[in-house]
Amino acid sequence: MNLTIYRKELKETIYLGVPIIIGQLGNVLMGVGDTIQVGRLGASPVAASGFANSVFWLISIIGIGSLMVVGPQTATAKAQGNQAECRRILLSGLYLGFFWGIIVAGLFLLVSQHFGLFNQKTDVQALATDYSFYVAFSAIPLMIYAALRQFTDGLSFTRVTMIITLLGTVLDIFLNWVFINGKLGVPAMGLNGAGITTIISRTVMAIGLGIYIVKDEIFKPFISVQSENSLMPLLVKLIRLGLPGGLQLFFEIAAFSSATFFAGWLGTLQQAAHSIALNMASVTYMVAAGLSSAGAIRVGQAVGLRDRHKIIRAGAITVFLVILFMGTACLTFLVLARPLTSLYTDDVALMTVTASLVIIAGFFQLSDGLQVTGLGILRGISDVNIPTYITLVAYWIVGLPMAYVFAFVWKLDIQGVWYGLFLGLTTSALLLLKRFYKLASTTDFEFKSVPQEILHG
Incomplete structure (x- = not known):
């Protein structure tokens, strides 16, 4: 190496x-x-x-x-x-x-x-x-x-x-x-x-x-x-490649919006705690999303150079940076859950519930960062269709149904909703990263995994 x-x-x-x-x-x-x-x-x-x-x-x-x-x-x-x-x-x-x-x-x-x-x-x-x-x-x-x-x-x-x-x-x-x-x-x-x-x-x-x-x-x-x-063929290509990316983000955000509805069904205290913890998690997510965008661009550059090893390196470095940052965020959330919560409220009951969610958020920091990274680096090699199905399954077949089961069937309250979200994010992260490395490691990657019109202009 x-x-x-x-x-x-x-x-x-x-x-x-x-x-x-x-x-x-x-x-x-x-x-x-x-x-x-x-x-x-x-x-x-x-x-x-x-x-x-x-x-x-x-x-x-x-x-x-x-x-x-x-x-x-x-x-x-x-x-x-x-x-x-x-x-x-x-x-x-x-x-x-x-x-x-x-x-x-x-x-x-x-x-x-x-x-x-x-x-x-x-x-x-x-x-x-x-x-x-x-x-x-x-x-x-x-x-x-x-x-x-x-x-x-x-x-x-x-x-x-x-x-x-x-x-x-x-x-x-x-x-x-x-x-x-x-x-x-x-x-x-x-x-x-x-x-x-x-x-x-x-x-x-x-x-x-x-x-x-x-x-x-x-x-x-x-x-x-x-x-x-003519611009028409390019417009068609951008729509074909872009729309699945839009659906990927929609599936994720819609799932989190639905989780907010679940929180509201559980009670005002739970909904308030959910909103505060989600606000904290959204800040770290933005950093991971920024790194993901950078990774998509670096991978896209490597595709233009037809350099399979550079594609793998660009993806690996992006994953490394996200793990480094989100790992730090994970430790911060776990150690400082209560002090962080106190920045938002001084209500003891609300602080207690929110802190418990921040701890769960700490555990899913890596999953959240890696799933958005997986989407980014796969977008760099123009692999968009299968990742769309992955996000649909991860959030709407695994994450959200399990959030409901944990919260309402197994009576784990608002913490159960977040356990479900954790499962959805983890499923998405594992499947997306596995797909990227499977595609990028293929010997004839440049000719099978990337549409020819992208390689040849």
């Missing part, structure tokens, strides 16, 4: 991944900032925004997940020196981003008119419906930004979107202060002001990234070159 090669791969993956992670955490911070400012309006606006945003992300995650294929495809084309293909991927990604934006906006507007089906309180439902009108239209710039971000990440220029995401977070927090509270001559709009801010922030981020790509010299080789080839 040549340790020098592995050290080089490690450095390049970290260099690529850190800005992606910071950008991911910036998105989390944007949500936290929204919640804090809306929280000053009272319990009903907080409940309304939280509910509406949960439904919005459940719908939009299919589009965002579908666009994640743009990054690895761009990385493959760049590694092949095919700049014209990079440009075609960018244009195709923009078309798909706009398409998914329209679809998500339309579906969310439709669903928002039937929030009563979710048995929300009357005041919460009314506020959520009005707020959703504004949030729905933010789906278009959100999807366009996602497509542009995948393109720049695929070219390994990840610091660009990191900076724009952080600036967008600052803008969002400032505009929330203005529109929610009525500052600088703007009338106070309450929760609707937060919705207007969401549209403005996401639009500014999408336009800002687009202008940066057009104006900066580093992108000119990839956007100035012309190609006479």
Whole structure:
């Protein structure tokens, strides 16, 4: 084993991944900032925004997940020196981003008119419906930004979107202060002001990234070159490869949303504990998801170079980094469960239940990190269909049914729900990683596992 090669791969993956992670955490911070400012309006606006945003992300995650294929495809084309293909991927990604934006906006507007089906309180439902009108239209710039971000990440220029995401977070927090509270001559709009801010922030981020790509010299080789080839075959390929990725994320998030319903059936205390523990776990997940995106790009580059050993190294280094980080998170959750919980609440009963869930979350940190890593590195070799079935089985045949059995049949309460989630995540992680190493270790991997149009441009 040549340790020098592995050290080089490690450095390049970290260099690529850190800005992606910071950008991911910036998105989390944007949500936290929204919640804090809306929280000053009272319990009903907080409940309304939280509910509406949960439904919005459940719908939009299919589009965002579908666009994640743009990054690895761009990385493959760049590694092949095919700049014209990079440009075609960018244009195709923009078309798909706009398409998914329209679809998500339309579906969310439709669903928002039937929030009563979710048995929300009357005041919460009314506020959520009005707020959703504004949030729905933010789906278009959100999807366009996602497509542009995948393109720049695929070219390994990840610091660009990191900076724009952080600036967008600052803008969002400032505009929330203005529109929610009525500052600088703007009338106070309450929760609707937060919705207007969401549209403005996401639009500014999408336009800002687009202008940066057009104006900066580093992108000119990839956007100035012309190609006479029709975009339609590429659009079809990106949809074929991307849609399963969207479904993978949907199956996972929908399962966790269903687990939240289970928690609500068990009681208010259990639901509150579930929400707090899930919030902690989501922060570490974002780091693993960032590393997964970096791994997908590194594997995609190796595919472009037709280097099977480099594919295996890129996957192995990504897995190593995720194990290192999520292992540390696991120990932190196990040792500091009670102190971490006390940051959220001083209610003794709630702290006790939440701490017990944080301990379980500690155990499934590795599974959670490795399953999202498995999806990422498999996406790098354009293996998307079987992983979609794996996530469906892991979460909806293993995880969620067992969560119900543990909680309601075997009377393990909210802890039982989390035991089920742990089983689902572990099943997904094991099957996805096994599949990657089975494919990557095949002697004629380049010719059987990767579609020929990807290898040959």
